[in-house]
Amino acid sequence: MHILTIYILLAGCLTRSSATDARVFNEPHLPDGLRKAKEYAGSKGFIASLPEIFKARVRAPFDNEIWNNWFTTMSEESVVFDKNKNKTVVVLIHGGGILSSPNRVDRVFSEDGSGMTDDGEGRGAALLSDDEADAVVQGKIPGGRSIKMYAYDEFVQQNEDELPRVYGIVLDFDKAKASTDGYTEFSVLEKNPLFISRAGGVQAAARYLAKLKTRSTNSTRMGNWHPFARINASIPQCRITFLSGNLGGIGSNGGSSNPFQGYDSDYGIGGDANINNRGRFVGVRAVSSTTLRDLPFVEHTKEGHVRLEANAVFEASLPAALWSAQWQCVSAFGNDFTYHTTPATGRVASIMNIVRARIHADFTNDVWTKRYAALSDQSVCQRARDGSHVVITVHGGGLLGTPERIMQAFKMDGESLTGQYAAKLSEKECDDLLERNLLPNGHTLDTVYDSFDAFANASSIPERFAVVADYEIMAKSPRGYVEVESLRDDPWFLVSVGSVQLAREYLNKISNRSSTVGNWPPFEEIFWHDRQSRVLFLDTDGGVLGTNGMINEARFVSLAPTNASASIRKALFD
Numbered sequence: 001m002h003i004l005t006i007y008i009l010l011a012g013c014l015t016r017s018s019a020t021d022a023r024v025f026n027e028p029h030l031p032d033g034l035r036k037a038k039e040y041a042g043s044k045g046f047i048a049s050l051p052e053i054f055k056a057r058v059r060a061p062f063d064n065e066i067w068n069n070w071f072t073t074m075s076e077e078s079v080v081f082d083k084n085k086n087k088t089v090v091v092l093i094h095g096g097g098i099l100s101s102p103n104r105v106d107r108v109f110s111e112d113g114s115g116m117t118d119d120g121e122g123r124g125a126a127l128l129s130d131d132e133a134d135a136v137v138q139g140k141i142p143g144g145r146s147i148k149m150y151a152y153d154e155f156v157q158q159n160e161d162e163l164p165r166v167y168g169i170v171l172d173f174d175k176a177k178a179s180t181d182g183y184t185e186f187s188v189l190e191k192n193p194l195f196i197s198r199a200g201g202v203q204a205a206a207r208y209l210a211k212l213k214t215r216s217t218n219s220t221r222m223g224n225w226h227p228f229a230r231i232n233a234s235i236p237q238c239r240i241t242f243l244s245g246n247l248g249g250i251g252s253n254g255g256s257s258n259p260f261q262g263y264d265s266d267y268g269i270g271g272d273a274n275i276n277n278r279g280r281f282v283g284v285r286a287v288s289s290t291t292l293r294d295l296p297f298v299e300h301t302k303e304g305h306v307r308l309e310a311n312a313v314f315e316a317s318l319p320a321a322l323w324s325a326q327w328q329c330v331s332a333f334g335n336d337f338t339y340h341t342t343p344a345t346g347r348v349a350s351i352m353n354i355v356r357a358r359i360h361a362d363f364t365n366d367v368w369t370k371r372y373a374a375l376s377d378q379s380v381c382q383r384a385r386d387g388s389h390v391v392i393t394v395h396g397g398g399l400l401g402t403p404e405r406i407m408q409a410f411k412m413d414g415e416s417l418t419g420q421y422a423a424k425l426s427e428k429e430c431d432d433l434l435e436r437n438l439l440p441n442g443h444t445l446d447t448v449y450d451s452f453d454a455f456a457n458a459s460s461i462p463e464r465f466a467v468v469a470d471y472e473i474m475a476k477s478p479r480g481y482v483e484v485e486s487l488r489d490d491p492w493f494l495v496s497v498g499s500v501q502l503a504r505e506y507l508n509k510i511s512n513r514s515s516t517v518g519n520w521p522p523f524e525e526i527f528w529h530d531r532q533s534r535v536l537f538l539d540t541d542g543g544v545l546g547t548n549g550m551i552n553e554a555r556f557v558s559l560a561p562t563n564a565s566a567s568i569r570k571a572l573f574d
Contacts, residue, residue: 021288022569023311024065024562025281026331030072030240031109033279035102040283046165047074048284048573049094050241050269051200054208056571062215062248065568068335070280071243074100075198077271078238079125079173079231080133088173088233091136092197095166098132098142098238099275108275116275117237119230123274125237133236139168152193160201169197177228183221183254183268186213195224198241198269212252221253223268242270246335280331282568292367295357297349297559298463306343307564310357312366314555318535319410321373321554322348323403328558334568342561348375349557350395350463351536351544352498355506357557358542363513371545372538373554375401376498378546379533380471380526381430389471389528392433394445395498396464399429399533405440406535409550420525421549422532430531434468452491456500467495475523482519484511492521496536496544510542518543 023040027033037047048056050073053066060066076099078091099105108115108126116124128136135141139149149168150158152175171193179194186209189195190202199205213219227239244267252266292310294301301308313328315321329346349357351374354367361367377400379392392398400406400423409416409423418424432438437445447465449455452474455467469491477492484507487493497503510517518541522534525547535554537545 019287020284020573021286021291021293022567022571022573023283023285023293024332024334024560024568025279025283026328027279027281030275030277030279031102031105033281034100034105037281037283038102041285045285046096047100049073049096049165049200050075050198050243051094051204052573053243054199054204056573057245058207058211059572060570061566063566064571065334065563065566066282066571067245067248068566069246069282071245071282072277072279073241073243075241076100076238077226077241078128078133078136078236079228079233080128080137080236081234082137082170083134084137089137090171090173090176090194090228091168092171093136093141093147093166093168094200095147095164096141097147097166097168098128098136099126099240101142104142105275117231117235119227119232121230123227123272124276125227125231125239126275128236128238130236136168136238137170152197156196156202158201160203163200171197173228173233176226179224179226179228181226181229181272182223183252184224185221186219189222189224192224194226194271195269198224198271215248215252216250219252223252223254223266223270225268225270225272227272239271239273239275242273244268244270284573288366290362290364290366290369292357292361292365292557295361295365295367297353297357297557299356302564303345305563305565306345306561308345308347308559309562310349311558311560312370312372312555313558314553316553318373318550318552318554319403319406321556322375322406325556325558326403329560332558332560333562346558346560347396347463349559350374350397350498351376351496351538352395352461352463352502353559354538354557355497355499355502358538359502359505359509367557368542369540370555371540373552373556374536374538375556376496376536377401377533378496378522378536379425379430379433379531380528381425381434381531382529383434384427384431390434391469391471391474391492391495392466393469393495393498393536394464394466396462397439397443398445398466399423399425399433399440400535401439402441406550417550418527418530418532420522420527420547421551422522422526422530422534423550425531425533427531433466437466452495455495456491461499469495471523471528474521475528477521477523478519479521479524480519481516484515484517487517487519490519492546493519493544496546506542514541517541518545520545520547522547 313325333342377398452469
């Protein structure tokens with residue numbers, strides 16, 4: 001059984017009436033996705049439980065993304081022995097329990113397999129320590145937290161609107177085990193203790209099933225899967241609860257209408273999933289007035305119902321950050337009835353894209369208040385035909401346009417880095433680009449301006465291109481904090497920004513708050529005869545950073561295609 005993982009994250013200074021903003025995450029490894037979701041939330045955020053996703057689905061149309069993808073919820077189910085009751089129980093926690101910590105989930109994965117159980121079917125759970133098992137029954141969660149706990153009979157008497165964000169339900173193991181494992185009639189689920197506990201109450205369960213019925217007159221069943229009949233209940237263990245919905249509610253009956261039980265189906269609630277899983281997350285947090293999401297990084301952000309949304313992607317190293325940004329561009333779209341695959345319009349922002357966004361943004365916007373790496377690189381090469389040195393600037397993906405090529409700079413051999421931590425280039429890489437417009441990954445650049453003048457006089461500039469300029473011309477650019485006006489005709493600054501027009505509009509913007517700006521070409525501190533390349537950065541004051549080494553943390557901007565008409569951003573969360 002193949003299961004995707006999606007978390008829904010609610011963050012910021014949220015109350016149950018706060019306006020929220022959603023973002024899709026997708027990571028190959030579950031704790032990595034959980035970690036990014038928590039970072040996105042910040043200290044005031046939380047991750048939505050299964051009941052909260054149920055409630056959001058009830059409010060949303062069936063074409064919304066929330067009905068058309070898999071989710072991992074911040075709900076978990078532990079099988080433990082209750083010493084006070086002298087029997088085995090299932091402890092359901094909504095809102096964040098033992099496995100709400102990425103570091104705790106990391107401990108599940110060990111080479112010797114000691115972090116998880118073996119159920120004989122390849123769907124293991126997180127193995128709990130005796131201390132964890134004893135504590136969770138009492139509502140004591142790692143990190144010193146204590147949460148409200150309800151016995152099942154007490155829980156069904158509660159006013160569901162007054163339940164806390166984080167709470168637990170203690171259900172007799174035998175009751176949970178007696179539940180049908182698989183596609184189950186709605187009439188049975190409405191009274192089933194396990195389903196009611198998962199849904200967040202009797203009325204929450206009824207509302208969700210009533211909504212699902214409206215999708216089709218043939219909708220009479222839903223998947224409610226559990227492991228309790230096959231596991232060794234004497235071993236304390238915990239699983240995260242999953243929720244599918246890839247088909248907008250169609251096929252929830254299972255059987256001949258939906259014979260699959262994995263990613264290709266509306267599988268229902270997966271409470272039996274393997275803890276060793278991937279993670280596809282939807283983060284939701286309080287709407288921010290400083291978000292860069294909707295800024296015009298490109299001239300045309302929408303085509304049909306597909307639009308590009310911007311998100312900052314930070315990692316502690318350049319190759320990791322670029323990989324994450326590129327991955328988000330191809331993994332955030334989700335399922336759509338019109339597109340069978342993700343639209344190929346996503347990209348990582350170049351300097352030119354970020355500058356365009358900054359021109360239209362307030363100085364308080366995140367696009368100004370943080371430093372950004374760009375999918376723009378600048379190289380020093382020597383022409384084979386005459387021995388002259390040139391500076392080659394590529395916007396939109398050049399010699400360092402892939403994580404794999406950047407990683408070569410970390411090999412720690414004689415061909416990895418220059419003394420100033422730029423990536424060393426081979427003679428072949430320089431010749432391929434200068435003579436054949438060819439990049440290391442085999443792609444060819446369609447547009448290469450063979451001089452600064454050719455670039456400066458171009459009537460229009462594409463999104464991806466290269467400029468080959470004489471080293472002597474570029475090296476004249478002043479270094480340090482300089483007058484804004486001094487850069488209006490500066491070849492290095494204009495080429496680094498990627499457009500003469502945009503560069504001058506950008507300088508006009510900068511001049512609204514400062515008469516000086518940082519300008520950091522690398523030429524005063526490099527050995528010009530070394531073939532080398534660097535990723536370009538934009539600083540918070542507006543200046544171009546052309547001297548940063550490869551050993552650097554990085555924040556790229558991913559411009560990912562999203563479904564504008566049915567985005568999960570339109571789903572309503574309390």
